[in-house]
Ligand SMILES: *[C@@H]1O[C@H](CO)[C@@H](O)[C@H](O)[C@H]1NC(C)=O
């Protein structure tokens with residue numbers, strides 16, 4: 001009796017301890033609560049908690065009997081791969097990709113703490129990563145869970161990947177993954193990766209990224225007294241470059257303003273820093289009467305897949321930063337611009353691409369509408385997969401949703417999230433059953 005009594009007491013005590021030590025009240029295990037759990041893992045840079053995210057996803061995979069393995073191309077940066085083996089595993093497989101990491105958030109600017117995943121009474125789930133892109137990461141799993149309940153058997157094998165470091169360029173994540181034997185062996189025929197929210201009724205879909213370049217230009221010239229006008233000072237040389245670059249920027253922007261192209265279809269050039277001057281203790285911080293011998297500027301350049309990178313390099317070397325003006329430059333290419341066969345990094349969205357037709361039909365089947373396919377203005381890991389010659393669509397099923405990726409108060413409505421699971425159920429079942437004629 002006594003010992004029994006004692007055990008009861010202990011058990012009760014344990015339950016109370018567990019309940020009170022949890023940061024959030026015990027919740028039912030539902031698709032939304034599982035999404036909230038994933039959102040609460042602090043995966044923001046600069047110190048993303050990859051191991052907790054991977055452990056959580058593995059527990060989800062185990063709960064629905066999916067195979068899993070982690071790959072590590074860089075120490076401390078795991079990549080999780082889930083697999084559902086098809087009945088005909090010799091057919092090219094499907095890849096559903098998302099990234100584990102998020103951009104940082106400034107908690108003081110948020111209505112709710114960014115990693116609380118608070119659901120407000122109107123159904124908005126607030127968290128960093130709610131749109132970018134933990135939503136799709138969990139929707140893939142929930143869709144597979146539902147398909148398994150319905151005893152669906154895929155013909156093609158389905159892989160779901162969770163990659164690290166997308167938000168900081170992917171060089172230790174997707175970039176290394178796509179060049180590994182592990183990737184080669186997956187024999188991927190088609191992939192989906194993150195897209196964008198859409199404020200309207202239609203889902204947005206993207207067939208290409210733009211390739212980002214960082215351009216640093218530096219001018220050297222004779223220093224001299226601030227009162228003297230003479231040729232070839234560093235600042236004069238830099239200013240000449242800035243004029244030429246501004247004209248090119250305007251020529252591209254004019255096309256957009258005239259409505260002849262979307263923002264993402266032209267080459268964007270934006271100055272991001274200018275560095276010059278001889279520092280001093282004066283009020284301005286600079287010696288106003290000294291013309292410096294060095295001046296530097298930096299630009300963010302984005303090239304659509306239709307741009308010719310060689311032509312762009314020639315323009316930079318000959319027109320923007322000519323060596324005869326004592327100038328030098330450095331281009332930092334952040335990812336590929338052509339695929340392994342030298343083709344532009346874009347996925348066809350017409351009848352030439354059978355995957356596109358299956359995708360389009362599946363969206364119609366679930367009652368969704370698709371906007372005209374677009375080029376994504378920003379950059380995702382899809383470019384690395386396209387580099388291997390694999391067709392990829394960027395897609396996140398978020399219609400009637402404000403675009404809040406990387407913004408304060410990022411959130412997603414529960415109804416939109418749940419509809420997205422249904423969309424992926426249809427996409428996964430039709431894509432995995434598709435047999436080419
Ligand atoms: C290049 O630099 C040298 C050495 O500072 C200078 O003599 C020359 O005038 C400069 N030329 C131009 C075009 O700036």
Ligand SMILES: *[C@@H]1O[C@H](CO)[C@@H](O)[C@H](O)[C@H]1NC(C)=O
Pocket residue numbers: 348349350351352
């Ligand atoms: C699909 O688009 C590509 C590129 O624009 C084009 O070359 C091809 O002929 C198109 N195919 C069909 C069937 O329309």
Ligand SMILES: [Zn+2]
Pocket residue numbers: 099132133166194
């Ligand atoms: Zn993202």
